[in-house]
Amino acid sequence: MKSRKTPKQSRSKVTVEAILQATTHILLKEGIQALTTNHVADRAGVSIGSLYQYFPNKESLVAELIEQHVQKEINSMTAVIEEWQGAINEDFFRKFIQVFIQVHLDEIELTQLLHLQVNSLECRDVLRKASLLFQQITASILAKSLNLNEKSRLIQTKAFIVTNTVDSLVQTALVEDASMLSEAIFIDELVQLVCHIFNQSGEA
Amino acid sequence: MKSRKTPKQSRSKVTVEAILQATTHILLKEGIQALTTNHVADRAGVSIGSLYQYFPNKESLVAELIEQHVQKEINSMTAVIEEWQGAINEDFFRKFIQVFIQVHLDEIELTQLLHLQVNSLECRDVLRKASLLFQQITASILAKSLNLNEKSRLIQTKAFIVTNTVDSLVQTALVEDASMLSEAIFIDELVQLVCHIFNQSGEA
Amino acid sequence: MKSRKTPKQSRSKVTVEAILQATTHILLKEGIQALTTNHVADRAGVSIGSLYQYFPNKESLVAELIEQHVQKEINSMTAVIEEWQGAINEDFFRKFIQVFIQVHLDEIELTQLLHLQVNSLECRDVLRKASLLFQQITASILAKSLNLNEKSRLIQTKAFIVTNTVDSLVQTALVEDASMLSEAIFIDELVQLVCHIFNQSGEA
Amino acid sequence: MKSRKTPKQSRSKVTVEAILQATTHILLKEGIQALTTNHVADRAGVSIGSLYQYFPNKESLVAELIEQHVQKEINSMTAVIEEWQGAINEDFFRKFIQVFIQVHLDEIELTQLLHLQVNSLECRDVLRKASLLFQQITASILAKSLNLNEKSRLIQTKAFIVTNTVDSLVQTALVEDASMLSEAIFIDELVQLVCHIFNQSGEA
């Protein structure tokens, strides 16, 4: 279920790029119900036959988009972690959350759609993988912070909670009231939440 | 977008019930992509014509299911709040979260589907309304607890965070690893989280 | 293909009347595509079962309406003929045409619909029968006027032409520009036309 | 409401042609109630999908047929007028009527159906436009003949009468007794009628 061909010639790259842009455009401007392969090909200025030369089916269009989006997310977040020199404290969490929000705001509409409208198992899997990756990164930071085993149920639970809390709050805010994401009150609360989870050793 | 007829004879109540059960069954066992009106009618042992006498279109099947589900959720949660005699403390939050989890576990698979696979705006609206209701209830409890104005941005933000955190953590746990929902560790963390948000006055 | 029962009790007459009125109303206000048996029954305040007790099928509803309409037409026109004391001259034709137009104007909208939208063979047959009846009446008047055999091809052709010319001109005027029907110019032309056909002996 | 695609390859021209022929065939042999898109596609030896590539809906099939038919009609009649060198006299009218009848006889059955069975507003509009075009052409000839203003109510009324009389008489004859159309008696009467209307200046 991956692209039939990996475009090697620049002509092909242009085609693939046009198809993905058309997909994005339709998703954004017309909604997922307008996302038909013929429509995408049309908008991309490409024949339907060409579309199927690079994408084995409709799903793979959206999957590719998600994959690219998730990759950006991962890159941004791992960069923050790797570049961070100081201690794992409130400052770090604030920085982390700010970048996380920024990544989502950068592609605000597409993100919303991908999260709200994408059902297919394949696509969900891509999203889930990213989630798990974050969760493990968080677990390892937590383990160091609390001086506990990374694989312990407590650490895993905390990692699960932190990861999903931040993710879903940002997601929901994006859909319900995106302005929240720019407010200090919202960010402060999120940072407090994360700090709280990180600081208590679990016996509280 | 409402039922065409309100069944008057007992015969038709049976029909409507059969249709809703078939809808649930298909959603659960075959996924939303298998939810076609003909398939539902088939499984319900009812003619397609009968289905359309009580449901104006495919959407309304799922809408009805969601409405019923949301109603159960609301009933259970408001009951907890109304019956609670003591103070708004950790015990209350624990009780609240336990019931909340229980409500979701009761219809575990359906809940998953409804939250994961339902796209239609109409359905989303029903879910959103329930969300907002909870958020306002939470806001009013918070306002009393912290002795602040219920409409203040801080209270609203806190209510948004608490509500969505609990909701989405339970949802995600349901999908990813339902066993979590029965573990003390998970519940404790959640309770801690909520307590933390309730206890800090926002300047922390 | 006639009514299953002939209503004998007054209760039944009321029902039948209600059904026909509902049919007329829907035809007039909503168009023929809205003419469904269930809709008619609804509007008549009668159960669909009752409708089928008096009308064997949907067609028969419209057929009955047409039959009644045609009967009125025939009654009016034969009355004119029978009551006419003088010679068959321009005055007679004028009178005849005026009454003919009046009959159509009386039920202007229904007439339009019946002529424009009714396709079914059964209905067409009723209309055709009326046409032929007029044609034969006209032929007999013509035969006397011109002192020729009523069955001769010339008389039949003239009768056909007169009958259909008047009928179709009135019909078309009704649809395209009903105001014409009240204008002296229009009526005069029609009268001239008819006079012309009646007066020439065919060798012109 | 126009063809989705204009066929570019010759292959598709064949397809479109087959579809239109199938439409005609079904209309002719089975009646408009048998004119379903699937049936047309079947008879055309084409997939239902292909039909919908060239015709946006069922209506457009009939619309296309009518448009083509009306175009032929207009072409033939304007040719007669343009090629006529002599005066506007009985000979001209005879020629005109003969060609008019011939055009209808050429596609005798289709013409019948189109005029009898076609309800849709869109289709009626196409037919009406053709009617009005003829009426205006007639009005202009009449105006010259009688030396009156083309836009005067008298001329317009006469044009309306001539046009519709000829048209509806030919139509009806076609349905009721097509043999009439070949008889001198019928044609003579029609010519007389038209001459009569053209010759009187309106005050007769």
Add this chain to the structure above:
DNA sequence: AATGAATGAGGCTTCATTCAT
């Protein structure tokens, strides 16, 4: 006589995908 729930054939249309050119 009346009711209205139930029926189901069949209509229209979409759209992912294939394949001959």
Add this chain to the structure above:
DNA sequence: AATGAATGAAGCCTCATTCAT
């Protein structure tokens, strides 16, 4: 490599009609 015509399974829904109550 690209094109775009062709495919057809399958979806949604309507509505004339029947029949148990």
